[in-house]
Structure formats: C-alpha cells, structure tokens
Amino acid sequence: MRFPYGPAPLAILLIALLSGAGLLIWTPISRPEDYHPPDLVLATFVPEQAEVYRAALPRFEQQYHCTVQVQLVDQKALQSRLQSALQVGASVPDMVELMYGTVGFFAKGPLEDVSLVDLTQKIKDSGLYDRLVTNRLSKWSSRGHVFALPHDVHPVMLVYRRDLVEQYGIDVSKLTTWDEFSRAGRQLVKETMRPDGVPEHYMIDLDSDGNDHLILLLLQHGVGLFDASGNVTFDREAALDVVCWYVKQMEGPGRISFPCGEGQNFGKAMIDGLCLFYFCPDWRSNVIQQEIPSLSGKLSLMPLPAWEPGGIRTSTWGGCGLAFTNQCRNFDLAWKLAMYLYYDPDQLGPRFVSTHILPPLKSAWTHPEFHEPSAFYSGLSLGTVYSQLAPEVPEEHDTAYNTFANGKLSEAFSDISIYYKQHGDSGLRDYARSALKRCADRVRVVMNRNVFLKPQVAQASDPINP
Amino acid sequence: MSVGQLVTSSPKAVPAYSAVTRRRSRNPRAPYLFLLPFFAINLVFFLYPLIYATVLAFYQTNGPARRAYVGWGNFAFILRDPDFHKALWNTTIFAIFSIGLQLPLSLGLAMLLNSKNDKFKSLFRLAIFAPNLVGQVFVGIMFSILFMPRYGLFNRGLQSLIGWGLEEQWLGDPKLVMPAIIIAAMWMYVGFNMIYFLAALQNVDQSLVEAATIDGAGPTSIFWNVTVPAIAPVATFVVVTSTIGSYQLFELPYNLLQNNGAGYGPSNSGMTIVGYLYQNAFANGDLGTGAAVGWVLTFIILIISIIQIRIAGKVGSET
Numbered sequence: 001m002r003f004p005y006g007p008a009p010l011a012i013l014l015i016a017l018l019s020g021a022g023l024l025i026w027t028p029i030s031r032p033e034d035y036h037p038p039d040l041v042l043a044t045f046v047p048e049q050a051e052v053y054r055a056a057l058p059r060f061e062q063q064y065h066c067t068v069q070v071q072l073v074d075q076k077a078l079q080s081r082l083q084s085a086l087q088v089g090a091s092v093p094d095m096v097e098l099m100y101g102t103v104g105f106f107a108k109g110p111l112e113d114v115s116l117v118d119l120t121q122k123i124k125d126s127g128l129y130d131r132l133v134t135n136r137l138s139k140w141s142s143r144g145h146v147f148a149l150p151h152d153v154h155p156v157m158l159v160y161r162r163d164l165v166e167q168y169g170i171d172v173s174k175l176t177t178w179d180e181f182s183r184a185g186r187q188l189v190k191e192t193m194r195p196d197g198v199p200e201h202y203m204i205d206l207d208s209d210g211n212d213h214l215i216l217l218l219l220q221h222g223v224g225l226f227d228a229s230g231n232v233t234f235d236r237e238a239a240l241d242v243v244c245w246y247v248k249q250m251e252g253p254g255r256i257s258f259p260c261g262e263g264q265n266f267g268k269a270m271i272d273g274l275c276l277f278y279f280c281p282d283w284r285s286n287v288i289q290q291e292i293p294s295l296s297g298k299l300s301l302m303p304l305p306a307w308e309p310g311g312i313r314t315s316t317w318g319g320c321g322l323a324f325t326n327q328c329r330n331f332d333l334a335w336k337l338a339m340y341l342y343y344d345p346d347q348l349g350p351r352f353v354s355t356h357i358l359p360p361l362k363s364a365w366t367h368p369e370f371h372e373p374s375a376f377y378s379g380l381s382l383g384t385v386y387s388q389l390a391p392e393v394p395e396e397h398d399t400a401y402n403t404f405a406n407g408k409l410s411e412a413f414s415d416i417s418i419y420y421k422q423h424g425d426s427g428l429r430d431y432a433r434s435a436l437k438r439c440a441d442r443v444r445v446v447m448n449r450n451v452f453l454k455p456q457v458a459q460a461s462d463p464i465n466p
Numbered sequence: 467m468s469v470g471q472l473v474t475s476s477p478k479a480v481p482a483y484s485a486v487t488r489r490r491s492r493n494p495r496a497p498y499l500f501l502l503p504f505f506a507i508n509l510v511f512f513l514y515p516l517i518y519a520t521v522l523a524f525y526q527t528n529g530p531a532r533r534a535y536v537g538w539g540n541f542a543f544i545l546r547d548p549d550f551h552k553a554l555w556n557t558t559i560f561a562i563f564s565i566g567l568q569l570p571l572s573l574g575l576a577m578l579l580n581s582k583n584d585k586f587k588s589l590f591r592l593a594i595f596a597p598n599l600v601g602q603v604f605v606g607i608m609f610s611i612l613f614m615p616r617y618g619l620f621n622r623g624l625q626s627l628i629g630w631g632l633e634e635q636w637l638g639d640p641k642l643v644m645p646a647i648i649i650a651a652m653w654m655y656v657g658f659n660m661i662y663f664l665a666a667l668q669n670v671d672q673s674l675v676e677a678a679t680i681d682g683a684g685p686t687s688i689f690w691n692v693t694v695p696a697i698a699p700v701a702t703f704v705v706v707t708s709t710i711g712s713y714q715l716f717e718l719p720y721n722l723l724q725n726n727g728a729g730y731g732p733s734n735s736g737m738t739i740v741g742y743l744y745q746n747a748f749a750n751g752d753l754g755t756g757a758a759v760g761w762v763l764t765f766i767i768l769i770i771s772i773i774q775i776r777i778a779g780k781v782g783s784e785t
Contacts, residue, residue, distance in 0.1 A: 005496070080748055087532075108751050109528035198633065208638035209732055258616070259638060265614045274616065403749040407734060414640055414732035442548070446750070449543060451536070452528045 038069035040334055043082075044097040045075035046320060049151075052351060053341055060340050066333060075099050082106075086115030086325060094328040095338065098148055100139055100319035101402045104230075107142035108400035109452040116147040117324040117331065123149075128343070133360040138395040140321040143230060148321030149338055150360045152282070155389040156216055156315045159280035159288065162300040162378055164201065164273045168192075172302045178245060181277075181305045185249070185256030188276065205266075205275040206249055206257035210413025211406060212317060213279060217242050219394045220315035221307045225405040226397045232447070234409050235440035240432050241307065243413060247420045247428075267292050279304075281317040282386050286356035289376045300378045301385055314389035316396060358386045365390075401447055408439035522757040533754065540758035550759070552734050553742040554766075556644060560738065561712035563648050564655070565705060572656050572704075576663035591664070595657035602654070606721025609650040613637055613722075620649075637723055643735040647719050654718070655711075659704050666700035667693070702778035706771050713767050716740035739763050 003010040044050050050072040057068050071093060079102050085092045086106070098106070107114045123129050123137070123146055133153050140148035165172060168188055175181045185203025192200035207213040218224065223239045226232060233239075249257045260269035260278070269275060270292055280288070280301060288295070303313035322342060328334050341347075343361045349369035352358065358365070370383025399405075412435040419431045447453070523540055525533040544550050575594055579587050597605070612620045613636035624631030636646040670693055678688050694701075719736040730737035730745075737745075739759065747756020 004493070009500075083751070087528075105751065109532060113528060113532060208635050258633075259635065261614055263611075265611065265617050268617055400751060404745065407730065407745075411733045414735075417732075418640070449526070450528075450752075451526050451534045452532065 039066040040068045040337060041071060041093040042095040043071045043073050043093040045073055045078050047072055056347055060337060092325050092327050094334050096323050098321050098323055101398055103140050103147050104142055104398035104400045104402055107147060115326050117326055118145045120146045131361055133390055135393055135395045136360045138397050139319055148323040149342055151320040151342060153358045153360050153390045153393055154281040154316050154318050155386050155393050156279055156281045156317050157301045157303055158277045159299055159301050160277045161273050161298060163298045164276050175305050177309055178305045178307060182256060186254055189256055201273060202258040202275045203256035204277040205260040208250060208259040210410040214246055214413060216315040216317045219396055220304060220312055224396050226399050228397050230399045232440045232443045235436040239436060240429055243416055243432050244428055247417045251417060251421050282356050282358045283318060285382055296376045297378055301380055303389060312392050314392050316393045352383055356382055358390055401443060404446060405443045408443050412436045412439040519757040519760060522754050523761050525754040527753040540755045544758055544762055550742055553737045553739045557713055557738045559644055560715060561709055564651050564712055565708050568652055568656055568659060572659035573663045575660045576667055579664055580667040594660055597654045598658040602717035603721050605650055605654050606718050610722050613646055638732060640733045640735040643731040647736055650722060651718060662700055662704050666697035670696040706774050709770055710767050714740055
C-alpha cells in the first residue's frame with residue numbers, strides 16, 4: 001500500500017510517531033508506588049550553600065521524620081519566574097533564598113499582594129530579633145514588614161597587599177579617615193610614577209561606574225538609595241561628601257584609584273599589586289583565598305577608614321535571605337528548618353571556616369572556629385575582626401526600584417565625573433548637588449507612577465487571576 | 467527553454483497532475499489538516515500574544531497578577547521619558563554607525579573573497595563568518611574582558627600600535643561605550659552580511675561585466691554601473707534587516723555592560739530601546755509599560771523600513 005501524500009509526508013509522520021512513542025516510553029507518567037513528594041522544597045541560587053544544606057539535611061530529616069529537597073536555580077530565573085509563579089498561583093518552592101536587593105521586587109505592590117510570608121511578628125515572638133544583628137533585617141524588609149531571614153552580615157573591610165604596603169612604608173594604623181587614606185595614596189602614586197606617566201601602583205580599587213563601591217561608601221556615611229519608608233535619599237547632603245571625594249580619587253591630579261573589575265582581571269590586579277587596597281566583605285575574603293592561593297601570607301585586612309574621626313569603620317556589600325512563600329505547605333516545619341540551617345550554632349562554626357561568611361546570630365561568634373588565625377591573611381583571625389565590625393553594619397533598605405535607582409545614581413555620578421574632569425574642583429559640589437537631585441527626582445517620578453502603591457487605585461485594580 | 471517547450475517536453479506531466487487532482491478531490495480536508503499545526507502554533511504563540519500585548523499596553527501592571535487601566539498613559543510616559551529619548555538616540559547612533567561601517571566592510575570583504583585566484587577563499591569565508599556563530603552573550607562577555615583597562619587585549623593592542631589606550635575605560639567612559647558596542651557588533655556581524663553580498667556578487671551576470679570591459683569601462687565604472695545595480699536588491703535586504711536588527715539590539719550591550727557591573731553603562735550610554743523595554747517590564751515589573759515600548763519600537767522600525775524600501779526602490783529604478 002502506498003502512502004497517498006508521497007514519501008516526504010510519510011517520513012515526517014513516522015518521525016513524529018516515533019518521537020511521540022519515545023516520549024511515552026521514557027517519560028515517567030506515574031510515580032513509583034513508594035514515591036513520596038518531599039515535605040519541604042527549598043530553592044537557592046548559591047551552589048556552595050546548596051552543597052552545605054544538602055550535607056546538613058540528613059540529621060534534620062531524621063530528627064523530624066520528614067524529607068527536604070534542595071533545588072539549585074539560577075538567580076535571575078529564581079527572581080523573575082518565582083515572582084510570576086507566585087502571583088499567578090503556580091507551584092513554587094516552600095522556601096526560597098533571595099539575593100540582596102530583590103525583596104523590594106517581590107513586595108512591589110500592595111502588601112496584601114506580597115506572596116511571601118510576613119515574618120515580622122514571628123521574628124519578635126521567637127526572640128530572634130534580639131539575637132540577630134538587627135540592622136541586617138532592614139535589607140529584607142519592605143514598609144516595616146520583614147519578608148526574609150538574613151543569612152549573613154557581610155561587614156566590609158579593606159584587604160591590602162601587606163608586603164607592598166610595608167615596602168612603601170605605609171602605616172595602616174594611621175589610615176583612620178578617608179582623607180588620610182587619600183593623602184597616603186597620592187604619595188604612593190607620586191612615588192611609583194613611571195616615565196610614561198602611568199603609575200606602577202594605585203592605592204585602591206574603585207569602580208568607575210558608581211555602583212557597588214560607591215553605594216557601600218554611601219552606606220558607610222549613612223546614606224542609602226532609599227530610607228525605611230521607601231523614599232529616595234541618595235540626593236541628601238551627606239551623599240555629596242562621598243560622591244565628591246570619590247570622583248577626586250578617580251580623575252585628575254589627585255587620582256589614586258583604578259577600576260580592577262571582577263573575576264580574572266581582579267585576580268590579575270591583586271597578583272600584580274596594581275592596587276594596594278581592595279574592598280573586602282567577608283565573602284570576598286574566601287573568594288580571594290580560594291582563587292589566588294599564590295598570595296598566601298602577603299595579605300592582611302584593616303577596617304575601612306571613617307568619613308570623620310571616630311566614625312563608622314565598616315559598611316556592607318551583598319547578602320542572601322531566606323523567605324517563605326505563601327504556598328508553604330508546613331510553615332512550622334519550614335521555620336524549624338530555617339532555624340536549623342541558618343542559626344544552629346553547632347553548624348555555624350564549621351561553616352564559617354569553609355565560607356568565611358559571618359552569620360547574623362551574635363551568640364555564634366564566640367565559637368572557637370571564628371577566632372582561628374588565618375595563615376593566608378598573615379595570621380589574622382578573620383572571625384574576630386569581622387565580628388568586631390558587624391554590630392556597626394549600616395541599615396540598607398530595598399524597594400522594587402533598586403535597579404532603576406542604581407542606574408540613576410550611576411548616571412548622576414558619571415555626569416559629576418565628567419564635570420570634574422572638565423572643570424576641576426570649581427563649582428563641583430553645586431554641580432553634584434543638582435545632578436544627584438535631578439536623578440533622584442526622576443526615580444521619584446517613576447515611583448509615583450506606580451498606581452498600586454496608591455491605596456484607592458490598588459483596590460480598584462483588576463486582579464488578572466482572581 | 468520556453469514555456470511551450472516545457473509543456474511539450476514532459477508528456478507525463480498531465481497524467482501526474484490529474485492523479486493529484488483526483489486524490490485532492492477524494493480528501494478535500496487534507497490540505498487544511500496539514501496547515502492546521504502551523505495555524506494552531508501561530509494562533510497560540512503569535513496572534514494571541516500580539517493581541518494581549520496590545521491590550522496590555524493600556525494597563526499598568528504589578529507583575530502578571532494585577533493590572534490597572536491607564537489609557538494612553540504608558541505611551542505618554544514613554545514619549546516624555548528622558549531615558550527613552552536616550553535609548554532611542556543610542557539605538558539610532560548604533561544603527562547608523564554599525565550599518566555605515568559594517569555594510570561597506572562586508573561588501574569589501576565579499577569582493578575580496580569573490581576574486582577567483584584566492585586559494586584560501588573557503589577558509590577566509592569560514593573565519594570571517596565564524597564570529598556570528600558564537601552568539602551575542604558570548605561576544606558580550608568576551609569583549610568585556612578585551613576592553614578591560616590596563617589588562618585588556620584591545621587596550622594593550624592600541625597602546626602597542628598607537629601609544630594610546632592602555633588605561634582607557636571603554637565600558638566606564640560614556641563617550642567610549644557606544645564605540646565599544648559598535649566594535650563588538652562589527653566583529654560579530656561583518657561576516658554574516660558578507661555572506662549575503664558574496665552570494666549576490668557570485669550571481670552578477672559575467673557577460674555584462676565582459677561587455678562593459680570590452681566597451682572600455684574600468685573597474686570603478688564596472689562596480690558602479692554593473693555590480694551595484696546587480697546586487698541592489700540584496701543590499702536593500704541587508705540594509706533593512708540590519709536596521710531592524712540594530713533597533714532590536716539588547717543582548718550584546720546587556721552582557722557587555724552588565725558583566726562589567728555597570729548596568730547600561732555610565733549615564734545609560736549603552737541603553738537601547740529593548741534594554742529600556744526590559745528595564746520597565748522585568749526590572750521594574752510593569753509589563754504594561756514594557757508592552758507599550760514594544761509597540762513604539764514596532765512603529766519606529768516600520769517607518770524606517772518603509773522609508774528604506776522606498777528609497778531603494780527609487781534608486782533601483784533610476785539605475
């Protein structure tokens with residue numbers, strides 16, 4: 001019998017039938033009889049943390065007679081797809097680890113639309129509020145409501161090439177303010193200037209785009225992108241001090257910085273000693289140790305210089321928090337799991353040794369693992385120095401407009417840099433004030449467009465999937 | 467061969483045609499069944515999203531869950547937004563420079579490869595085309611490393627060749643961001659467009675070239691009066707598709723600049739219209755404004771394409 005439409009359609013039909021049959025055969029349609037879905041599913045975007053959690057889970061599962069599944073998901077997918085899935089009621093994990101700066105994204109609309117469990121009361125009732133670094137809760141809050149548990153503190157220090165700093169006679173104990181730091185930097189650049197007009201060494205690694213480094217310095221000076229109520233704040237007077245100081249380190253005759261970037265460029269810069277000082281939150285101290293072993297014994301850490309004598313000597317950079325979705329099937333069990341993975345003192349000591357990440361649970365810092373000297377960092381006890389600074393870590397507040405505000409701050413910073421390059425110090429502060437205000441006002445305009453933050457409109461709006 | 471010859475030289479064509487006709491008459495629904503998957507897929511993945519995006523453009527949304535009708539508010543906001551103006555300007559500059567530089571370069575390379583005596587023609591063709599195979603994400607990440615001050619290969623190369631550029635911040639200086647994007651795009655797309663031009667050049671009627679040569683025309687005259695008119699339809703196609711591609715640019719600057727931690731570059735100097743769309747729809751979570759940006763972009767591309775096709779038609783008819 002011949003196929004009526006010719007050999008090509010027959011071939012296509014056969015391929016389709018074979019593919020379909022293959023899918024039917026190899027796709028498990030029904031679960032095995034002894035299959036039980038996990039009692040809890042936890043999604044994280046950090047591979048190292050997924051490994052640590054998987055290793056710790058058997059004890060928890062044994063203790064509570066349950067099963068827990070840890071899923072590793074790409075951060076961007078976790079953010080955008082989770083938000084969509086939460087809002088349309090699709091299946092989502094019971095617990096998710098969120099990256100810093102994203103809680104505002106999940107809490108963008110009216111509070112009743114937020115698909116994460118509000119933990120504010122639970123944190124107070126359980127006594128956690130007093131046991132944690134409380135400033136750290138701000139990072140996981142929106143409009144006064146806490147939506148995730150902090151995993152870390154991430155105090156920031158400066159890591160420096162101890163060998164080179166000693167070689168050039170820089171006394172780090174005297175670098176207590178940023179002005180003193182700049183003075184020492186200018187001296188270093190002058191001393192190491194090559195005949196081609198390019199210095200052999202710069203003092204510090206500073207980004208040229210007005211993002212992470214500028215923001216951590218702003219936080220150190222008490223200015224964030226937003227305040228606790230979600231108001232834009234990066235055009236406050238205190239921000240001018242930081243921005244004007246920053247551009248002078250990047251451009252012109254007083255330049256002491258170089259943007260070393262990330263990854264292999266950062267590593268190469270450290271190995272070459274291109275810059276002597278680098279910002280170093282606790283997590284980065286581990287990255288450096290793992291990825292640049294050749295620098296063992298050549299590095300040390302010091303607190304950030306302050307903005308004024310006696311001022312705060314640290315800031316914060318990065319973070320991760322654990323949220324509970326409103327579809328969480330067993331909140332009590334999930335809470336116990338969170339306490340076990342995040343705040344169990346027995347686990348936090350060994351975990352610090354492998355990650356260098358300081359937990360926000362203050363009582364854990366007394367464990368001996370936090371005070372072991374590090375040969376890599378010239379015998380310094382990392383846990384001791386970071387935990388001494390941790391209580392001073394500044395608050396940082398999030399909104400859904402973090403990315404946008406970051407971009408606008410960067411825009412203002414860039415304009416101010418250009419102005420400084422062209423006009424020098426003359427009129428810099430006035431120009432910086434107007435540039436920051438212009439960009440902050442733009443963020444305010446965009447935020448004010450959000451009809452869902454206006455109660456009467458939010459009520460009248462149309463839920464797409466009621 | 468004439469049409470008459472075709473008919474008379476294939477006597478079996480008539481019975482074969484009749485057999486097909488008979489089969490069709492037996493199964494009148496068969497063609498529709500074959501077309502059904504195409505229409506079903508188009509309906510679900512093209513027509514429905516198109517209609518939904520049109521509706522969505524008149525709403526402000528809080529993610530996919532909640533929406534509020536804002537009429538023409540999204541369009542009014544976009545058209546007044548300095549960031550959109552910046553994105554439109556950046557994208558237009560990219561389109562002008564990338565087409566203005568890429569297409570002559572592509573044509574030049576195609577002409578070189580079209581020369582008959584080149585033993586390594588296939589090798590060069592592959593080498594020049596190969597960058598297009600790697601994708602914009604890879605190119606973005608790779609060039610973010612090449613453009614690194616002091617250590618980047620590009621900076622070091624410039625320093626060695628012209629004594630300038632070692633510490634230039636291609637991705638950190640607003641004046642250099644767009645040239646950096648254009649250079650990366652050029653590396654990627656010159657080979658792709660060259661393939662089109664090469665195919666067109668290989669189809670230029672050699673008898674016309676020979677006739678022109680016999681009539682005393684020089685290489686320049688032959689290029690302008692024979693080659694250019696012959697490849698004009700392909701050139702129009704390449705210009706139109708390149709313009710559309712330029713206005714849809716997103717992954718390359720996104721990866722080039724985000725990998726550097728610089729957002730869309732200092733002062734948003736690397737923000738394109740699609741980047742602006744992405745920021746509104748996915749970073750700010752307002753799919754309605756994102757949909758409105760999509761429609762504005764469609765309108766811009768439509769206008770520019772119509773103008774280009776009209777100009778090409780006019781030039782073609784004159785030559």
